[in-house]
Amino acid sequence: MSAKGAYQGLCGIFGCTLINGSAAIIIHEGLKKLEYRGYDSAGLATVHEGKLYVKKGKGKIDEIHRLLNFDDLPGHVGIGHTRWATHGAPSPQNAHPHSDCHGLVAVVHNGIIENFHQLKEELEAKGHVFKSRTDTEVICHLVEEGLEEGLSLKEAVKRALLKLSGSFAVAVVSPLEPDKIVCARKECPLVLGLGENGTFFSSDLPALLWLTNKAVFLYDGDLAVISPQGYSVERIENGEPVDRAVELVSWSPEQAEKGGFPHFMLKEIYEQPQAVRNTLRAPRSYLENMCSVIEGSSKLYLVACGTSYHACLAGSYMLSRLAAIDAKPILASEFSEWCGNLIDEKTTLLALSQSGETADTLDAIKMALEKGAKVLSITNVMGSSITRLSHVYIGTQAGPEVGVAATKTFTSQLAILAQLSLMLGLRRGILEAEEHRALQEALLNVPKVMDFCLGNVGQLVKSIALRYAYAPSFYFLSRGINVATALEGALKLKEISYIHAEGYPAGESKHGPIALIEEGFPCVFIVPKGEVRGRLLGNVMEMKTRGASIISVAEEDDEEVKAFSQDFIGVPSGLPEVLSPIVYVVPLQLLAYYAAVARGNDPDKPRNLAKSVTVT
Ligand code: M6R
Numbered sequence: 001m002s003a004k005g006a007y008q009g010l011c012g013i014f015g016c017t018l019i020n021g022s023a024a025i026i027i028h029e030g031l032k033k034l035e036y037r038g039y040d041s042a043g044l045a046t047v048h049e050g051k052l053y054v055k056k057g058k059g060k061i062d063e064i065h066r067l068l069n070f071d072d073l074p075g076h077v078g079i080g081h082t083r084w085a086t087h088g089a090p091s092p093q094n095a096h097p098h099s100d101c102h103g104l105v106a107v108v109h110n111g112i113i114e115n116f117h118q119l120k121e122e123l124e125a126k127g128h129v130f131k132s133r134t135d136t137e138v139i140c141h142l143v144e145e146g147l148e149e150g151l152s153l154k155e156a157v158k159r160a161l162l163k164l165s166g167s168f169a170v171a172v173v174s175p176l177e178p179d180k181i182v183c184a185r186k187e188c189p190l191v192l193g194l195g196e197n198g199t200f201f202s203s204d205l206p207a208l209l210w211l212t213n214k215a216v217f218l219y220d221g222d223l224a225v226i227s228p229q230g231y232s233v234e235r236i237e238n239g240e241p242v243d244r245a246v247e248l249v250s251w252s253p254e255q256a257e258k259g260g261f262p263h264f265m266l267k268e269i270y271e272q273p274q275a276v277r278n279t280l281r282a283p284r285s286y287l288e289n290m291c292s293v294i295e296g297s298s299k300l301y302l303v304a305c306g307t308s309y310h311a312c313l314a315g316s317y318m319l320s321r322l323a324a325i326d327a328k329p330i331l332a333s334e335f336s337e338w339c340g341n342l343i344d345e346k347t348t349l350l351a352l353s354q355s356g357e358t359a360d361t362l363d364a365i366k367m368a369l370e371k372g373a374k375v376l377s378i379t380n381v382m383g384s385s386i387t388r389l390s391h392v393y394i395g396t397q398a399g400p401e402v403g404v405a406a407t408k409t410f411t412s413q414l415a416i417l418a419q420l421s422l423m424l425g426l427r428r429g430i431l432e433a434e435e436h437r438a439l440q441e442a443l444l445n446v447p448k449v450m451d452f453c454l455g456n457v458g459q460l461v462k463s464i465a466l467r468y469a470y471a472p473s474f475y476f477l478s479r480g481i482n483v484a485t486a487l488e489g490a491l492k493l494k495e496i497s498y499i500h501a502e503g504y505p506a507g508e509s510k511h512g513p514i515a516l517i518e519e520g521f522p523c524v525f526i527v528p529k530g531e532v533r534g535r536l537l538g539n540v541m542e543m544k545t546r547g548a549s550i551i552s553v554a555e556e557d558d559e560e561v562k563a564f565s566q567d568f569i570g571v572p573s574g575l576p577e578v579l580s581p582i583v584y585v586v587p588l589q590l591l592a593y594y595a596a597v598a599r600g601n602d603p604d605k606p607r608n609l610a611k612s613v614t615v616t
């Protein structure tokens with residue numbers, strides 16, 4: 001079965017300009033350190049005696065090396081790439097480096113060129129011949145045009161980059177200027193390394209630390225020219241030279257992998273604005289494919305486990321509110337018992353899985369396929385089993401998630417579900433154009449709001465976590481879409497801190513759970529401004545009068561909620577309620593993280609759990 005939609009913007013790039021020695025051997029080793037960023041194909045290009053040499057193939061780096069032998073590529077200057085499912089299937093043609101019509105340049109790229117269709121059409125109309133289905137190849141032909149007009153490599157690259165919209169970390173070599181590499185970044189990581197024997201670039205710092213501890217971190221919009229003797233940096237937009245200082249890195253490779261954070265989980269929590277920003281770049285065509293399948297079906301199930309199931313809950317609310325679609329969220333492990341007899345050819349299953357390998361979810365999918373249903377999926381791992389079983393899939397652009405507790409993949413899943421619901425709402429005439437535009441704008445602004453939130457609440461949440469770290473039990477309560485947030489907050493807390501926690505719809509608490517409340521029992525309320533706020537305040541009071549300690553997550557200017565709360569966590573105001581889980585979950589992730597650390601647990605590797613649960 002072929003999946004009709006997938007895109008990826010991760011990948012790793014690495015390169016060097018050496019005083020002497022083999023660039024290929026160094027790049028090969030560097031790419032292996034970046035392989036976690038992608039491993040469906042890889043390639044190297046070197047420049048030697050006025051010629052470009054390229055070797056690339058499909059598969060893992062070791063497999064390709066066994067067939068092609070990267071290490072015998074000649075020259076002191078070169079670039080390399082390890083890829084993770086980009087435009088077009090993994091294949092030798094789609095593997096990087098890419099080149100132009102006349103072998104004037106080789107290019108490696110991490111990121112997504114959003115306007116590549118349009119650029120490709122323009123270039124083809126001028127006679128350029130494309131060899132791959134990648135977005136990257138437009139860069140090669142744009143640079144080729146500049147070189148043929150007599151521009152220097154740096155100027156040709158700069159002019160090409162100014163035509164791109166989207167994100168990139170890119171590096172270009174040319175036999176016309178054989179001793180240098182021109183590289184640049186916009187919203188994708190790129191760091192330079194300065195060594196005794198030359199200058200290096202890499203997608204991340206850990207892949208450089210075996211060569212040097214002198215690093216130069218490029219900023220968004222920077223273009224650098226590296227040579228064996230050093231580097232210079234300027235701004236892409238206007239060519240203005242800028243000073244980017246050399247930093248002496250004292251991190252061990254292991255510390256560097258965590259980006260200086262003590263744990264992967266904390267790093268991944270802080271990566272969320274970028275993960276959501278990248279995810280929101282999902283090409284319209286993939287979302288449109290999903291919409292068409294959903295519109296053609298009579299039943300829609302949202303199926304997943306754990307945190308991904310909580311995203312299904314929120315997604316079901318979004319689809320109902322924004323597109324008037326009745327989507328039933330169901331745990332994958334319960335799917336066949338509850339819904340097995342209801343599935344037919346008009347049924348669609350939308351399955352969510354960070355890993356794409358969760359056995360319960362795959363079982364539900366296989367059962368649905370046997371009965372003729374259509375399968376859509378959202379996953380963070382391209383090439384995982386779920387992508388092979390789905391008619392249409394979309395990749396979240398969260399990057400690898402190492403911590404066992406899902407964080408950035410959850411908020412990225414929510415971002416795609418919100419996009420899908422908005423698109424369906426417009427297509428089905430449920431949302432007026434103006435309402436759709438305002439919500440779309442609010443969604444695109446979510447990464448910024450997350451950034452503010454992370455900037456403001458970290459220390460506060462840490463201090464709250466320290467005070468409650470030995471509470472025996474917690475409730476997490478809300479109404480509407482944030483019931484999903486409450487359930488997720490409780491799951492995070494229990495899985496890494498080992499404190500008992502329950503998430504509940506707040507209106508249900510008086511039907512039983514309230515019996516447990518006594519003096520000091522911590523109740524976390526998620527209280528966005530919006531439809532549910534009034535009734536939620538009633539639930540807050542019910543708990544407070546019975547002695548509960550109220551920890552609230554609410555809009556920062558909500559004085560009324562603040563007055564009711566022992567602890568008040570303010571998030572930026574003005575977010576539409578239907579999008580609020582994407583931001584409101586962030587303080588809850590931090591609460592769980594700091595409680596776990598306070599209790600001496602390793603939040604990255606909680607007991608009894610695995611990152612990918614491949615048993616049913
Ligand atoms: O890879 P998946 O999204 O399919 O995984 C589902 C659950 O196993 C996963 O979300 C689990 O609950 C996490 N430990 C939550 O943090």
